[in-house]
Amino acid sequence: MREHSPPQQLSWSNWHKALMALVWSIIVVVSLQSYTDPDLWGHLRFGLDAIASGSITKVDPYSYLTQGHPWINHEWLMEVTMGVAWLAGNERGLILLRLIVYMATLAIVLWWLTGVKKLSFIPTVIVWLCVVAATIAFNTVVRPQLFTFLLFAITLIIIDRAEYGYYRGLWLMPLVVATWVNLHGGFLAGCGVLGVWTIAHLALNRHRWLQVAPPVALSALATLANPYGWDLLRFLLETATGDRPEIADWTPLAVRSSLGLVYLAIVGLALLSVYFSTLPRRPVLIGLFALVAVMPLMAVRHLPLMGLAFAIFIGEHVGVAWHQIMRQQRDIAIPRQLQAVPWVLAIVVIASGMFGFSWRFASGMNMPYNAMILLRESDFRGKLMNDFGWGQFLIWHLGPAVQVGMDGRRETVYPHHIYEQYLDFHTGLNDWEAILRYAPPDAILIQRDSPPANLLALHPDWQQIFADEISVLFVNTSSTAAQALTRYVQPFAPPAEVAVFP
Numbered sequence: 341m342r343e344h345s346p347p348q349q350l351s352w353s354n355w356h357k358a359l360m361a362l363v364w365s366i367i368v369v370v371s372l373q374s375y376t377d378p379d380l381w382g383h384l385r386f387g388l389d390a391i392a393s394g395s396i397t398k399v400d401p402y403s404y405l406t407q408g409h410p411w412i413n414h415e416w417l418m419e420v421t422m423g424v425a426w427l428a429g430n431e432r433g434l435i436l437l438r439l440i441v442y443m444a445t446l447a448i449v450l451w452w453l454t455g456v457k458k459l460s461f462i463p464t465v466i467v468w469l470c471v472v473a474a475t476i477a478f479n480t481v482v483r484p485q486l487f488t489f490l491l492f493a494i495t496l497i498i499i500d501r502a503e504y505g506y507y508r509g510l511w512l513m514p515l516v517v518a519t520w521v522n523l524h525g526g527f528l529a530g531c532g533v534l535g536v537w538t539i540a541h542l543a544l545n546r547h548r549w550l551q552v553a554p555p556v557a558l559s560a561l562a563t564l565a566n567p568y569g570w571d572l573l574r575f576l577l578e579t580a581t582g583d584r585p586e587i588a589d590w591t592p593l594a595v596r597s598s599l600g601l602v603y604l605a606i607v608g609l610a611l612l613s614v615y616f617s618t619l620p621r622r623p624v625l626i627g628l629f630a631l632v633a634v635m636p637l638m639a640v641r642h643l644p645l646m647g648l649a650f651a652i653f654i655g656e657h658v659g660v661a662w663h664q665i666m667r668q669q670r671d672i673a674i675p676r677q678l679q680a681v682p683w684v685l686a687i688v689v690i691a692s693g694m695f696g697f698s699w700r701f702a703s704g705m706n707m708p709y710n711a712m713i714l715l716r717e718s719d720f721r722g723k724l725m726n727d728f729g730w731g732q733f734l735i736w737h738l739g740p741a742v743q744v745g746m747d748g749r750r751e752t753v754y755p756h757h758i759y760e761q762y763l764d765f766h767t768g769l770n771d772w773e774a775i776l777r778y779a780p781p782d783a784i785l786i787q788r789d790s791p792p793a794n795l796l797a798l799h800p801d802w803q804q805i806f807a808d809e810i811s812v813l814f815v816n817t818s819s820t821a822a823q824a825l826t827r828y829v830q831p832f833a834p835p836a837e838v839a840v841f842p
Contacts, residue, residue, distance in 0.1 A: 355674045356461040358682035365686040369693030375704030377481035379748040382732025387423030404723040404743040411753040417522035418484035432699040441486045442479040459659035467655045474647025488526030495530040496652040510555035517562040589641040617657035629653040701841040708811035710834040718828035722782035722821030782819040
């Protein structure tokens, strides 16, 4: 089984290479801007803890509601990597880590399109920019998902090669999976696509089981190469299919949005390309793309995976379809003296972007900086119920002396019934006070004008002592730990300016 040779396509001239370098430089500079994420502080804190202790923390010290419940930190390797980057260069180190991983993903896609599939200039730019459009919004923050995009692209390339009969690459998959399982839960998507391909490919090529089954089976075993063994797989399989309406990334893609337009454009281009392409239409690869294309409709965070699948599985059809439609295409002769212009512009763009960039994080969401400073300067020690999105920010600045009530680790560290009670509290519905009765906190820090803020303002057991345009702070009137906080709040003056990160 060997790859079908596509029709002769136009080669890349020096002018094309220079234009691609210019396009790439612009993408690099645009990608420099990094934003804070609700989990950024926690990922860094936990990574630094692991580096300092030389081990993975399995008993959480940062929340008063996790006692007796194991902490399954399935992203520990990414957090350690973030810790190393921070120790090496603080904010600059973290931003460079994000940029390197993202650029490596885009570089692999570009290599695939030009070095393997031999696409000409314009189809390459079209497909590559589709990948950029599908991924760039999800690569502006430092998060474990960055490595899922990179390793998912590698997995799809290995699958594509195997579909054409190049099976040796499958032996790389156990190494990919063993690394991926410690970086991010997205390895489930990669393993899922690999499993579907294996079933479909062997159904059509039964005599190839000896080349396919052993490396795929070893890849399945590689999922156990993590500190928790089978418990991690059981945990992820139980939680991956649950609804997460409180997390924007896990909501279905809104077709009537900018990302929705990107999705429709990629799907439309894929359909047109497969229709006009003269290459053999491999049903397994097209079916895998269709499968991945459905995933963003369940959770918008899967849009980058769909963009990568488009480039790897459909990109060659775009190249052939382009030349089928544009039969009379001719290269424009570019004067020799102008051919260096894009290279010069690329250097200028990169230099101005790198040297002009502040190498600081921009705010990705409102954080309770003033309330945090009040809690820290008052020397408050105790239990603090808080808004879900602020938990890891508070852990970084106040923990473990101040123990939070909830944070973005969710079911990886909090018992299910606690998380359900927190959702009632967060929305002000049902028995919203249940979590406060279960383990009474000393103080509560939540968003201003939120449902629990309005309910607590009417509650006799809670006293509001501070509020600004972002947050409101309540203390338990019967808490001795909150007394110092109550006394300190009178002379407290919020600072005129605070750093976004850390």
